[in-house]
Amino acid sequence: MKEGFRQAMAWLHTWAGLLFGWLLFAIFLTGTLAYFKDETNHWMQPEIPARALNAEASLTLAQHYLQQHAPDASRWIIGLPDARDPGLKVRWQQSAAKPGERGQFTSKILDAQTGAELQLRESMGGEFFYRFHFQLQMPYPWGRWLSTIAAMVMFVALISGIITHKKIFKDFFTFRPRKGQRSWLDGHNALGVLVLPFHLMITYSSLVIFMSMVMPASILASYGTNVRAFYDEVFPASNVPEKANQAAALAPMAPLLGKAREQWSGGEAGWVSVNNPGDANASVVVSRSGSDRVVHDFGSAVTFNGVSGQILAASPQQPLAMAIAGGFYGLHMGHFAGPVLRWLYFIVGLAGTAMIGTGLVIWLGKRQLKHARSGVMPFELRLVEVLNIASMAGLVGAVAVFFWANRLLPVSLAGRADWEINAFFMAWGLSVVHAVLRPGRKAWIEQLALAAALFAALPVLNGLTTPYHLGVTLIQGDWALAGFDLTCLATGLFLTWAAWKMWRAGATARLKKTPRETARPITLEQGAN
Amino acid sequence: MKAKLAALPMSYRLAVTSRVLAAVFGGYLVAALASVTLTVWLPLNRAEAVVTGMTVSFLVYLVAVLWCFACRSAWSAWVGLLVPSVIMATVSGVARGLGYA
Amino acid sequence: MLLALLLCYAGFTALCLAMPRHHDELLGGKPSRRRRRGLVLAGWLLLGLSLWAAVSSKDWGLGLVDWFAVLMVSALALVLLLPYRPRLALALAGVSLLGSPVAAWAMN
Numbered sequence: 001m002k003e004g005f006r007q008a009m010a011w012l013h014t015w016a017g018l019l020f021g022w023l024l025f026a027i028f029l030t031g032t033l034a035y036f037k038d039e040t041n042h043w044m045q046p047e048i049p050a051r052a053l054n055a056e057a058s059l060t061l062a063q064h065y066l067q068q069h070a071p072d073a074s075r076w077i078i079g080l081p082d083a084r085d086p087g088l089k090v091r092w093q094q095s096a097a098k099p100g101e102r103g104q105f106t107s108k109i110l111d112a113q114t115g116a117e118l119q120l121r122e123s124m125g126g127e128f129f130y131r132f133h134f135q136l137q138m139p140y141p142w143g144r145w146l147s148t149i150a151a152m153v154m155f156v157a158l159i160s161g162i163i164t165h166k167k168i169f170k171d172f173f174t175f176r177p178r179k180g181q182r183s184w185l186d187g188h189n190a191l192g193v194l195v196l197p198f199h200l201m202i203t204y205s206s207l208v209i210f211m212s213m214v215m216p217a218s219i220l221a222s223y224g225t226n227v228r229a230f231y232d233e234v235f236p237a238s239n240v241p242e243k244a245n246q247a248a249a250l251a252p253m254a255p256l257l258g259k260a261r262e263q264w265s266g267g268e269a270g271w272v273s274v275n276n277p278g279d280a281n282a283s284v285v286v287s288r289s290g291s292d293r294v295v296h297d298f299g300s301a302v303t304f305n306g307v308s309g310q311i312l313a314a315s316p317q318q319p320l321a322m323a324i325a326g327g328f329y330g331l332h333m334g335h336f337a338g339p340v341l342r343w344l345y346f347i348v349g350l351a352g353t354a355m356i357g358t359g360l361v362i363w364l365g366k367r368q369l370k371h372a373r374s375g376v377m378p379f380e381l382r383l384v385e386v387l388n389i390a391s392m393a394g395l396v397g398a399v400a401v402f403f404w405a406n407r408l409l410p411v412s413l414a415g416r417a418d419w420e421i422n423a424f425f426m427a428w429g430l431s432v433v434h435a436v437l438r439p440g441r442k443a444w445i446e447q448l449a450l451a452a453a454l455f456a457a458l459p460v461l462n463g464l465t466t467p468y469h470l471g472v473t474l475i476q477g478d479w480a481l482a483g484f485d486l487t488c489l490a491t492g493l494f495l496t497w498a499a500w501k502m503w504r505a506g507a508t509a510r511l512k513k514t515p516r517e518t519a520r521p522i523t524l525e526q527g528a529n
Numbered sequence: 530m531k532a533k534l535a536a537l538p539m540s541y542r543l544a545v546t547s548r549v550l551a552a553v554f555g556g557y558l559v560a561a562l563a564s565v566t567l568t569v570w571l572p573l574n575r576a577e578a579v580v581t582g583m584t585v586s587f588l589v590y591l592v593a594v595l596w597c598f599a600c601r602s603a604w605s606a607w608v609g610l611l612v613p614s615v616i617m618a619t620v621s622g623v624a625r626g627l628g629y630a
Numbered sequence: 631m632l633l634a635l636l637l638c639y640a641g642f643t644a645l646c647l648a649m650p651r652h653h654d655e656l657l658g659g660k661p662s663r664r665r666r667r668g669l670v671l672a673g674w675l676l677l678g679l680s681l682w683a684a685v686s687s688k689d690w691g692l693g694l695v696d697w698f699a700v701l702m703v704s705a706l707a708l709v710l711l712l713p714y715r716p717r718l719a720l721a722l723a724g725v726s727l728l729g730s731p732v733a734a735w736a737m738n
Contacts, residue, residue, distance in 0.1 A: 005599050012598045155587070156594050173646045175709050194705040197698050204587065211583040217561035218568040218582040221621070222575050233576035294691035321577040325584055327691075336692065340631055344699040351706060 006164060013160040014363065018384070020153040021360045022391035023136075027147055028356055029395060031133035031202075032349030033126065035334060035342060036484075038084035040126030043484040044406045046468040047120050050086040050478055051113040056254040058088045059272060061115030063253050065108075066090055066277070074103055076274040081112040082291065084480070088112040122416040123406055128424075129399075134206075137425075141213065148214050151206040158192075158199055165189055181369070184362050191355035198348040199355070205328035234322060235299045236315060244281040250274070251309045253284055260286040260302040263314050267292055267300075274306060282306025289335075295323050296330035339479075360388050386435040386443075393447035394431025396495065400454035401427035403488070407465045441506045448499035456492025459485040547603035555610035556593035562617040563589040569624040631696050633733040634684040636726035638697075639704040641676030643723035644669045646708065656716055677701075687737060 033040065042048065062078045070076065070092040079089030088110040094103035109118050124131070135143035162168065172193065175186045192199065212219060216227075223230045257269050270289025276282045288300040295318070303312040318326060330336065334345045364384050371377055377385070405423035409416055435443045462485060463469030473482040564582035571578040597606040646652045648669035653661045661669065684700065685693035711719035 008599045009595070012595070152587070152590065155591055159591060160595065160598075170649075173642075173649065173652055173705075173709055173712060175713055177713050190706075190709050194709060195702050198702060207587045208584055211587070215561060215564055215583045215586050218564040218579045218586075221565045222568055222579050230576060230579060234580065294695055319574075319577050321573065321580040321584070325580055328584075331695065336695075341696060341699055344703050347706070348699070348702050351702075 006166065009160040009163040013157055013164050016153050016160070017157045017356075017359050018363050020150050020157070021356055021363075022387050023146075023150050024154055025353060025356045025360070025391050026395055027133050027136075027150060028349065028353040029399075030129040032346060032353055033399070034130035034133055035337075035345045035349060037126035037130050039480040039484055040129070041123075042084075042086065042480045043462075044123045044125040044403070045087075045109075045120045046466055046481060047118055048087040048109060049111060049113075050480070051081070051111070053081060053083065053112075055080050055257055055269060058112045059257060060252065060254045061110065061112075062088055062090050062272075063250070065110060065115055065117075066092060066274075067250070069108075070106070071278055074276060076277055078272045078274075080269060080272065080289075082268075082270070082289065086112060087118070088115070121406070121411045123420055124417050128402070128421060134210075137421075144210060144213060148207065148210045151203055154203045155207065158196075158203060161192060162196070165193070168193055181362065181365050184358050184365060188355060188358040188362055191351050191358065195348050195351045195355070199352055201328075201331050202349075202352065205332035208325055208328040209332060211325075240275045240283050240285075240303070241281040241312075243276045243279050246280040247278060248280040248282070248307045250277050250282055250306050256284055256286055256302075256304050256309060259304070259309075259311065260288075263302050263311075264288055264300070277306065280307060283312060290330060290333070291335050294327060294330045294336055296326040296333065296335070297323075298326070357392050360384075360392070364388060382440075385440045386432065389435040389440070389443050389447060390428070390432040393444060393451060394428055394435065397431055397447055397451035397454060398424045398428040400451055400458065400488075403458055404454060404461065407461050441502060445499050445502045445506070448495050448502060452492050452495035452499055454492075455488045455495060458488040458492075544603040548597050548606050551603070551606040551610055552594040552597035555607060555614075556590050556597065558614055559593045559610050559617075560586040560590035562614050562621070566617045566621045569621045631684065631687070631700065633687075633730055633737055634680040634697055635700040635704055636730045636733055637676050637680035637683055638700045639708060640723050640726040640730070641673045641680060642705050642708050643673075643720070643726075644676060645673035646712070648673060652712070655712075656720055683734070683737075 042050075058081055059078065066073070066076045066078075072095060073092035074095040075093040077089075077091040077093075079085075079087075079091075081088050089107065090110060091105055091107045093105050096103045109120060110116065111118055131137075134147045136147055137143065138146065165171075168189075171186075171189060175183070175190050177183050177186075179186075207214075212230075219227055219230050253272060253274075256272075260269055261267065268289045268291065269286045270291070271287040273285045273287070274282060275285070282305075284304040284306045286302050286304070288297070290296050297315075297318050299315045302314045304310065305312055334342065337345055364381065367381055368377070371381065402420055402424040405420045409419055409423075413419060431447055434447065437443075438446065459470055463471070468478075468481055470482055470485050472478075473485070564579075564586035567582035567585060568575075568578045571581060573581065593610055596609050600606050600609055647656060648661070648666050650660045650666075653659070653666075680700065681697050684697035687693065688696065708719060711722070
């Protein structure tokens with residue numbers, strides 16, 4: 001650490017960014033993909049038909065289904081279809097065999113218009129990316145801890161990066177392409193500065209989301225061992241009446257939706273859960289969907305008596321502190337975003353991913369210059385190079401493989417959903433092996449080209465293996481499916497361009513024996529170390 | 530890199546390790562104590578004060594980490610974290626003693 | 631949201647032109663002092679207007695989120711276009727300015 005505040009911050013930015021860069025790249029990329037979680041689900045389980053929305057009719061169908069299939073369950077949970085998620089989801093919990101035990105859950109997805117049980121291919125769908133981006137496929141709670149630590153490092157790297165970047169306003173509109181290392185740094189800075197509000201929001205909110213897990217000192221200080229009391233005060237759950245053990249018919253639930261809407265001045269219901277259906281003390285909890293407000297409120301629900309349909313309780317207004325935390329949660333998740341805003345979320349998420357990626361490339365590029373003449377790379381630099389290739393090009397390819405597995409694995413395969421995920425990790429692992437075996441630039445080009453081919457061919461594969469190809473979805477106007485295919489195609493084209501750029505840069509570098517960039521390394525303002 | 534790393538004196542490496550440890554653990558201690566102190570002294574009801582304290586604590590953590598790498602020596606990094614820690618621990622302890630929490 | 635986007639893009643272009651280096655690249659020659667001041671003023675005014683456009687069509691919460699989104703994306707688009715298609719970048723700013731009254735009219 002040399003003298004000076006800015007140099008110290010540059011040092012911190014460089015090393016914090018390097019150590020967590022690969023993990024953060026994966027978190028940002030999968031998190032960005034999770035903004036289209038429902039659309040991805042729809043593509044990966046295209047058997048769920050998109051129907052015109054009618055919450056009342058769907059709820060009635062779900063009630064009929066559950067009364068036939070799970071009359072003795074202790075709890076029903078019904079997820080109503082919405083514009084992005086067309087399936088009618090039903091879940092029920094068996095009454096526990098012994099007191100104190102938790103009953104088994106069963107989940108089904110129904111056709112929102114006919115109420116028929118749908119035969120679906122097993123798949124985690126977009127849920128996989130969503131889960132991965134904060135659980136990292138690790139056992140609870142390690143993945144959550146690691147991703148939250150990564151978020152804190154990101155926060156430090158962001159702020160130290162801003163401090164390091166001295167010409168933040170003078171360079172605001174600056175991007176100079178085709179200038180080697182200079183262009184990477186320009187790109188890194190531009191992506192960081194122009195999308196800064198998103199970076200700060202997404203990073204800080206991810207800390208707030210897991211704050212009671214990672215920063216529980218104040219809970220412990222105020223509530224001692226009675227942590228339960230804290231959660232009860234923060235998420236005031238409506239008191240559900242005890243089972244009366246007296247049979248009584250459950251009232252039709254559809255009219256309750258209208259009553260709930262009145263309480264929320266027009267807000268829509270997302271979930272309906274029924275406690276002790278068929279009992280005289282049955283209760284129905286209608287929970288508000290988060291799709292019409294920025295501030296997320298976990299406990300926003302209206303509780304009804306299941307037999308008479310009377311309102312038992314409505315959750316109170318959120319206090320300011322909880323509304324602020326809920327606001328961060330809502331901003332992070334973006335449940336409220338319509339199609340346009342959702343695309344903008346996706347674009348700025350990709351910009352964040354690219355910022356991390358360019359940072360990793362710069363770290364290596366700057367140090368490689370010193371060894372350009374000898375042609376021998378020290379072990380550390382080679383390690384970083386391999387990790388860069390596998391964590392970026394390899395991950396993108398693995399995402400494509402995940403989609404391929406969804407279309408190619410037989411529907412009857414046992415543990416099919418797990419095999420999709422296995423395919424993802426096997427592909428990612430192979431990319432590490434490949435990056436170790438091949439020289440750096442060749443590995444980049446080959447992996448990018450392979451990923452490009454896989455993505456570009458996805459719409460074709462989709463057309464060959466399902467009846468939901470572009471020719472059909474475009475005409476029907478099923479924009480979730482068509483949009484997915486088209487996005488894959490665009491991704492394929494972009495990756496082809498990237499591979500071609502890499503190839504051409506390599507060709508010109510070979511042509512000119514002593515490229516100017518290597519002869520005269522530019523001094524970079526971030527180069528304190 | 531290796532040659533450069535090997536050229537760095539042992540004292541430098543120890544100092545960097547010390548700063549990293551101060552930033553990670555000392556910083557966490559300061560952040561946690563800040564959240565407790567805020568919770569104790571904020572004139573809000575219990576749950577709201579706890580949520581506010583937790584929300585703000587990450588900003589404190591950030592400042593603590595930046596301090597650890599910006600200050601002149603590894604010793605001052607530790608001192609700069611431990612002094613506020615002791616103060617905050619005392620302040621929230623006093624509040625407890627007075628029966629605020 | 632369209633109106634906010636158009637105003638944001640035009641505003642950023644004005645702010646960009648107010649910088650001598652970019653003014654030189656895009657229009658040739660350094661801007662005069664008065665011109666620079668005018669461009670800065672116009673740029674901030676347009677950004678302010680776009681905030682108003684975003685917030686007035688929805689409530690504050692959703693409007694602010696929309697505004698930040700178009701702010702970031704329009705700046706990204708401008709910076710990406712400038713080195714590759716500088717004329718297009720300028721032309722788009724002109725189109726944005728001309729199109730914004732139409733968008734405003736369509737919004738009501």
